[in-house]
Amino acid sequence: xxxxxxxxxxxxxxxxxxxxxxxxxxxxxxxxxxxxxxxxxxxxxxxxxxxxxxxxxxxxxxxxxxxxxxxxxxxxxxxxxxxxxxxxxxxxxxxxxxxxxxxxxxxxxxxxxxxxxxxxxxxxxxxxxxxxxxxxxxxxxxxxxxxxxxxxxxxxxxxxxxxxxxxxx
Numbered sequence: 001x002x003x004x005x006x007x008x009x010x011x012x013x014x015x016x017x018x019x020x021x022x023x024x025x026x027x028x029x030x031x032x033x034x035x036x037x038x039x040x041x042x043x044x045x046x047x048x049x050x051x052x053x054x055x056x057x058x059x060x061x062x063x064x065x066x067x068x069x070x071x072x073x074x075x076x077x078x079x080x081x082x083x084x085x086x087x088x089x090x091x092x093x094x095x096x097x098x099x100x101x102x103x104x105x106x107x108x109x110x111x112x113x114x115x116x117x118x119x120x121x122x123x124x125x126x127x128x129x130x131x132x133x134x135x136x137x138x139x140x141x142x143x144x145x146x147x148x149x150x151x152x153x154x155x156x157x158x159x160x161x162x163x164x165x166x167x168x169x
Contacts, residue, residue, distance in 0.1 A: 046118075068158075068159070069161065071158040072154065072158050072159055072160055072161055074158065075098070075099070075154050075155075075158055075160060076098065076099025077096055077097065077098055077099065077104060077154070077160045078096070078097050079094050079095065079096045079097075079150070079160070079162045080094070080095045081093070081094050081148065081162070081164045081166070082094075082095075083166060083168065085141055086138065088140065088141060089138045089139065089140060089141055090138070090139050090140065090141035090142075090168060091136065091137075091138050092111075092113075092125070092127075092136070092137050092138075092139070092148065093130070093134060093135070093136045094109065094127060094134070094135045094136075094150060094162070095133055095134045095135075096109075096133050096134075096135065096152065096160065097133060102133075103131075103132040103133020103134070104133050104152075104160075105129065105132055105133055106129070107129070107135065107152040107153065107160075108126070108127070108152065108153070109126075109127040109135050109150050109151065109152040110124070110125065110126050110127070110150070110151055110152075111124070111125045111127065111137070111148055111149060111150040111151070112124055112125070112148075112149045113125055113139060113146055113147070113148050114146070114147055114149070115144065115145065115146065115147070116145050116146075116147050116165065121142070123139055125137045125139060127150075135152075141168060142168065143168050143169055144167070144168060145165065145166075145167050146165065146166055146167075146168055147163065147164070147165050148162070148163070148164045148165075148166070149161070149162075149163050150162040150163075150164075
């Protein structure tokens with residue numbers, strides 16, 4: 001009888017050891033932390049959080065603001081905003097009508113054009129009357145979501161106000 005010995009075991013390939021697993025876990029959490037930190041930095045750089053210089057003082061005076069807005073609503077004025085591009089400029093046109101639908105003339109509307117969550121890039125605008133009850137202003141066109149806060153002095157201190165959000169491509 002011939003004596004045949006079993007084949008020699010093959011040299012082992014890669015063997016996953018404990019320190020490999022530890023290194024994989026550390027690398028995974030390092031990647032998660034790196035992504036979280038980069039997202040937090042980008043979020044804070046786009047919205048620092050505060051959009052008014054004196055929030056406490058404005059909060060205390062808000063009851064007066066409520067009464068002033070009620071007097072403005074009692075005027076019954078309505079406004080319509082139209083926007084268009086003229087070359088590299090954004091043209092904003094506001095038509096203001098009274099409670100009977102007649103154009104309101106002789107106003108000097110002023111406005112603030114700002115982003116919705118930050119004061120960065122805010123612009124103060126002064127409208128000029130183009131026609132009966134139609135007021136116009138030109139400003140550099142920048143794409144994004146914008147808020148127009150317009151005020152025009154009305155009779156007996158009841159200022160007309162309009163807030164309009166729009167997206168400019």
